[in-house]
Amino acid sequence: xxxxxxxxxxxxxxxxxxxxxxxxxxxxxxxxxxxxxxxxxxxxxxxxxxxxxxxxxxxxxxxxxxxxxxxxxxxxxxxxxxxxxxxxxxxxxxxxxxxxxxxxxxxxxxxxxxxxxxxxxxxxxxxxxxxxxxxxxxxxxxxxxxxxxxxxxxxxxxxxxxxxxxxxxxxxxxxxxxxxxxxxxxxxxxxxxxxxxxxxxxxxxxxxxxxxxxxxxxxxxxxxxxxxxxxxxxxxxxxxxxxxxxxxxxxxxxxxxxxxxx
Amino acid sequence: xxxxxxxxxxxxxxxxxxxxxxxxxxxxxxxxxxxxxxxxxxxxxxxxxxxxxxxxxxxxxxxxxxxxxxxxxxxxxxxxxxxxxxxxxxxxxxxxxxxxxxxxxxxxxxxxxxxxxxxxxxxxxxxxxxxxxxxxxxxxxxxxxxxxxxxxxxxxxxxxxxxxxxxxxxxxxxxxxxxxxxxxxxxxxxxxxxxxxxxxxxxxxxxxxxxxxxxxxxxxxxxxxxxxxxxxxxxxxxxxxxxxxxxxxxxxxxxxxxxxxxxxxxxxxxxxxxxxxxxxxxxxxxxxxxxxxxxxxxxxxxx
Numbered sequence: 001x002x003x004x005x006x007x008x009x010x011x012x013x014x015x016x017x018x019x020x021x022x023x024x025x026x027x028x029x030x031x032x033x034x035x036x037x038x039x040x041x042x043x044x045x046x047x048x049x050x051x052x053x054x055x056x057x058x059x060x061x062x063x064x065x066x067x068x069x070x071x072x073x074x075x076x077x078x079x080x081x082x083x084x085x086x087x088x089x090x091x092x093x094x095x096x097x098x099x100x101x102x103x104x105x106x107x108x109x110x111x112x113x114x115x116x117x118x119x120x121x122x123x124x125x126x127x128x129x130x131x132x133x134x135x136x137x138x139x140x141x142x143x144x145x146x147x148x149x150x151x152x153x154x155x156x157x158x159x160x161x162x163x164x165x166x167x168x169x170x171x172x173x174x175x176x177x178x179x180x181x182x183x184x185x186x187x188x189x190x191x192x193x194x195x196x197x198x199x200x201x202x203x204x205x206x207x208x209x210x211x212x213x214x215x216x217x218x219x220x221x222x223x224x225x226x227x228x229x230x231x232x233x234x235x236x237x238x239x240x241x242x243x244x245x246x247x248x249x250x251x252x253x254x255x256x257x258x259x260x261x262x
Numbered sequence: 263x264x265x266x267x268x269x270x271x272x273x274x275x276x277x278x279x280x281x282x283x284x285x286x287x288x289x290x291x292x293x294x295x296x297x298x299x300x301x302x303x304x305x306x307x308x309x310x311x312x313x314x315x316x317x318x319x320x321x322x323x324x325x326x327x328x329x330x331x332x333x334x335x336x337x338x339x340x341x342x343x344x345x346x347x348x349x350x351x352x353x354x355x356x357x358x359x360x361x362x363x364x365x366x367x368x369x370x371x372x373x374x375x376x377x378x379x380x381x382x383x384x385x386x387x388x389x390x391x392x393x394x395x396x397x398x399x400x401x402x403x404x405x406x407x408x409x410x411x412x413x414x415x416x417x418x419x420x421x422x423x424x425x426x427x428x429x430x431x432x433x434x435x436x437x438x439x440x441x442x443x444x445x446x447x448x449x450x451x452x453x454x455x456x457x458x459x460x461x462x463x464x465x466x467x468x469x470x471x472x473x474x475x476x477x478x479x480x481x482x483x484x485x486x487x488x489x490x491x492x493x494x495x496x497x498x499x500x501x502x503x504x505x506x507x508x509x510x511x512x513x514x515x516x517x518x519x520x521x522x523x524x525x526x527x528x529x530x531x532x533x534x535x536x537x538x539x540x541x542x543x544x545x546x547x548x549x550x551x552x553x554x555x556x557x558x559x560x561x562x563x564x565x
Contacts, residue, residue: 006365013362017353101349105407108313110339111366256333260315261276261307 003111007119011093015123020092028085028131029138031077036142039070043148066150067143071159072222074139078132078163079222080198082170083215086128087194090174093120093127094251095181095190103260113255121178121248125171132167136160162221169218172240173197175247182254185262211236214243264291265324266415266447267312272321274307281307283471284321289449289464291414294441296462296479297451298557304471305451306346309419312449313343326415339368342413344421348404352393356384356403359392360410367411374410382406383432397424405433409440416440418450422457430454434461455553469561486551490520490529493545494536503539504532517545 015021041048043065097103106116140156176197180190197215210216217236267289274282282304289295299305310316311323314330323330330336350359360375379388382402387395392403401424408416421437422430438461440446452458458465465482467475477485493516494500501518504511509532512519525532529546536543551559 003368006368009365010362013354013358014351017351017358019353100351101347102351104315104345105349105363106366107315107334108336108338108341108343109334109366110368113334116366257317259317261310 003115004119007111007116008122011119011123014096015093015127018092018096020089021127024085024089024127024131025134027088028081028135031081032074032135032139032142035070035073035077035139036146038073039065039143039148040146042069043146065148067148067152067155068150070139070143070148071155071162074135075159075162075166076219076222078135079166079170079218082128082132082167082218083173083198083201084194085131086124086167086170086174087177087190089127090124090177091181091187091190091194093124093181094178095185095187098182098185099187101262107260114252117178117252117255121175124174124178128167128171128174132163136163166218166221169221169237169240172244173215173218173247175244175251177247179247179251179254182251183258212239214240264327265289266291266293266326267295267417267449268324269308269312270322272308272311272323273319274304274311274316275319280471282311282318282468285468285471285473286321287466287473287476289447291447292441292445294437294448294461294463295450296458296465297449297468298453298455298458298465299451299468300561301453303468305468306419307471308468309343309345309417309449309451312417313341313345315345339411340414341417342408342411342415343417344404344408345417345419347420347423348401348407350392350395350400350403350407353391355389355391356395356406357388359403360406363407363410369411374412378406378410381409381436398426398429401425402429412444414446416446416448416450418448420452420454421450422452422454430457437461455557459553467557467560475560482553482556483550486553486556487521488526488548488550490525490532491545491547491549492518492520492532492536492543494518494541494543496541499539499541500536500543503535503541507535 097106107113143151177190177194180193181187184190201210201213201216201219204210204213204216205219210220211233212235217232217240220232220236265288267287269285269287271284271286272282273280273284285304285308287308297305297308307316311318312325312330314323314334314336326337326340328337351362354362357375357379360378364375379385382405384399384402384406387399392400395403405418405421408418416437421433425433434457437448437450441448450458462479464478465476466473491514492500497513497518501511501513504518504520509520509525510522512521520526520532526548529548533543533546
């Protein structure tokens with residue numbers, strides 16, 4: 001346990017000192033703010049026009065300005081934005097050791113490699129959890145400030161757990177990002193993978209196979225509170241779990257035994 | 263005999279390239295082992311194999327009596343290392359970088375970081391971000407990390423890289439005192455041959471992946487060829503007199519060179535011949551081939 005705490009302390013210090021922690025917080029807090037702005041415009045298009053927020057020609061009839069819509073947009077934003085921001089965090093946590101060539105200082109130590117990799121995964125999970133909690137709190141604040149009608153504790157509670165589930169499912173897709181950051185020794189391969197899977201998730205969704213494609217599943221949940229709600233079946237959770245297990249096992253195996261010749 | 267490092271027919275191949283080819287090293291405890299080789303000779307690959315960072319294609323590695331695996335297994339609590347150029351987290355201070363190393367080494371003593379900072383002369387830079395350090399101080403930080411846990415064995419790749427002349431002397435003295443006073447074994451690769459010459463008690467020479475020579479530093483002294491260099495005001499007359507006396511003489515740029523043992527053993531005889539010939543020497547010296555020349559001769563890079 002001491003070894004793990006030491007490794008986690010090291011990972012947390014690196015994250016705290018890095019600008020990446022601030023950048024990801026800023027990037028993620030943009031979602032509830034844009035969401036609030038969207039609802040503000042929906043609520044009173046005339047005032048938004050008068051303030052110059054939207055063009056005089058804009059036709060805003062797509063949705064209703066209420067809390068369910070607000071939360072739905074927030075969930076969808078988390079599902080899409082999370083895939084990028086969380087991938088960025090994971091790519092940084094793992095890829096920076098290769099980009100800064102510091103990985104060789106982590107290999108021949110009394111602290112086993114698997115503990116270092118575990119500490120990195122735990123830090124990534126906590127980072128993602130923190131950002132998710134942050135946007136929910138900011139979301140509530142923005143929603144209240146905008147004065148959206150139709151708030152209920154039940155709705156907030158359901159939306160909170162949907163948000164946490166989306167964040168959890170998105171996190172479970174991150175081990176592959178860690179794997180590509182490690183095998184690819186830097187940031188580009190994992191970010192390339194993130195954008196590739198985002199594109200494939202869209203295609204899988206259009207073809208109707210989204211529930212079987214792990215990278216589409218968080219996005220499906222993003223629609224849960226919306227009018228086109230379809231319950232997510234167990235098999236969708238299972239494919240995400242399988243992707244998680246495969247990514248974790250491959251990342252640990254790679255760190256444990258791959259040649260570190262650079 | 264206690265061996266700090268032992269490799270048996272260690273090989274590492276990358277496709278057709280034999281980076282390290284059947285290298286069997288024996289480094290005794292307390293030795294300072296200089297590992298010499300040209301760029302690409304296989305020094306760093308050997309060091310990475312010693313530290314379990316790469317999986318050997320064949321052969322085995324033992325460090326401090328323990329088999330080293332590519333899965334991170336090894337006696338790392340007793341080993342300090344510096345592989346290739348030093349690295350550090352640039353946004354963290356010198357102290358924070360070393361504090362991470364201390365914790366990952368499992369050292370409970372919180373003063374260990376301050377001690378090594380003092381020892382390596384990093385105190386004025388302790389709270390400076392590693393990314394802003396000069397090359398020399400960055401190298402010191404790498405060495406500080408290697409020495410932090412007071413290891414029994416140091417595996418150092420080019421430890422004097424980037425240091426100024428005073429720093430080179432300081433590190434040399436530090437390594438020598440660690441070996442002398444604490445019995446620390448040091449395995450260091452270098453291309454700065456004079457460094458190895460002054461510090462190492464044993465020397466291994468690797469060339470094109472193969473260990474072509476392994477010998478005691480004292481033995482190296484004997485093997486390096488000697489020659490007698492003679493300068494006079496009239497080289498032609500001096501050459502003729504010496505040839506007449508039966509010496510084989512080569513004419514250098516501004517001196518005569520006599521390679522025979524007879525000449526090296528009796529420079530007084532040579533002096534007498536030259537004085538009698540009316541061309542007395544202005545300089546007469548027994549020169550020893552320097553390590554660079556010996557090394558290049560051995561590796562076939564120079565005749």
